[in-house]
Every structure is written in structure tokens, then in C-alpha cells.
Amino acid sequence: SQQGEEDPQALSIQEGENATMNCSYKTSINNLQWYRQNSGRGLVHLILIRSNEREKHSGRLRVTLDTSKKSSSLLITASRAADTASYFCATRTGGSYIPTFGRGTSLIVHP
């Protein structure tokens, strides 16, 4: 079963708008990572947030983590057509070396 689930499954926005996608998980985690996947091929790591952190920034990306709600959000500001991709969250739980991925959010940014 999936540990993390992204929401929404699909998101379509205009260039320049912000895109927000969420990840909910079931059990306590050590950390949570967000990845991007273009064209159904390899994934690219975006950002890692640890369980004792609440917010991290990287360029136009902002990730928040709410461990009480077992959820994380990824915000992409001032989106660009090149941001069109699928976005996955991956969680690691204590004692496991294996990140578990959700099904992803498919983002389309229209130019």
C-alpha cells in the first residue's frame, strides 16, 4: 500500500500562477522528499525536509511539513511551462532504508 498520497492527482494552471500540491502519509516519518519526473522517465530530487523541520525553500520551491496532520505541501511560485511534470513525494519511516513513493501529481503549466 502507498505510504504517501499526493493530491490533487492532476493540476492545470497558467504560466505565472502558483501551483500547490499536497502529500499525506500514514505513519510517522524520518523525512520526506519531493521529486519531479518528466515524460515518465527518471526522477529528479527537488528537496528534502526532515521531521523536525517545518518549512524549507529552494528557489521557487517552498515545502512545508505538518507532522501533526501527517501532511506536506509543495508550492511552486511563478510557474513556468518548463515546470510541467509529475511530482512525487517520498517518505522514509524509522528503521527503513527504502523511500516509499506516492502516485504523484501531474502538473501542466500552460504558456
Added chain:
Amino acid sequence: GAGVSQSPSNKVTEKGKDVELRCDPISGHTALYWYRQSLGQGLEFLIYFQGNSAPDKSGLPSDRFSAERTGGSVSTLTIQRTQQEDSAVYLCASSLIAGEWVTYEQYFGPGTRLTVT
């Protein structure tokens, strides 16, 4: 430096045939993972190698699937007697050592798209 490479990039095979998929991880990365991704789905964990430790095979879906990692570097995923449901993109990833309380980012290869006809 070079990233994770996988070969072949595409493989079409007939049902019942065996296939071998190859992964070359980043040099120095001791952790290696295989995942499978079906169309529109998330990543399904298959197997994990860490240094010289016994691999974690808990994700392999059946005994038709096996993998090995030679010399702590190159890995081969073998699927015997392929079935149509094996059709998917097979992704390999490597990372620096993954300790219980330490996580390093995974670097993914471009994947092998397997089609079983």
C-alpha cells in the same frame, strides 16, 4: 560526473522470454534501488542493495524476478518467463550510504521501458 545509466532504454519482448536490465550507478554510491512504474502509477519498490549486505528483496513481485549486483557496482535485474503485466518502466536509483537516521537523495537513471507482447 556521469549519472546513473540504464540499458537498454527500450525493450520489446515476447511473452515467455527472459529479459535482463542493466543499471550502472554513480561511482562511489553504495546504495542501489530498483523500482517499477506502471503507466500513470507511482514507483513500486522491487529490491535494494547496500554495500556487501544481503539485499532487501521484499518488493520482488514473484520468483520470476531476481537481481544481482556485482562488485558493489553494476546491477542486473532479470525477469524470467515474462508476462504482459510485467510491462512497465523499470527505474534504477543510487545514493550514498543510507543509514538508519541519514537519508541522501536518490539519483535516478532514465529507466528501461519494457513492453511484453
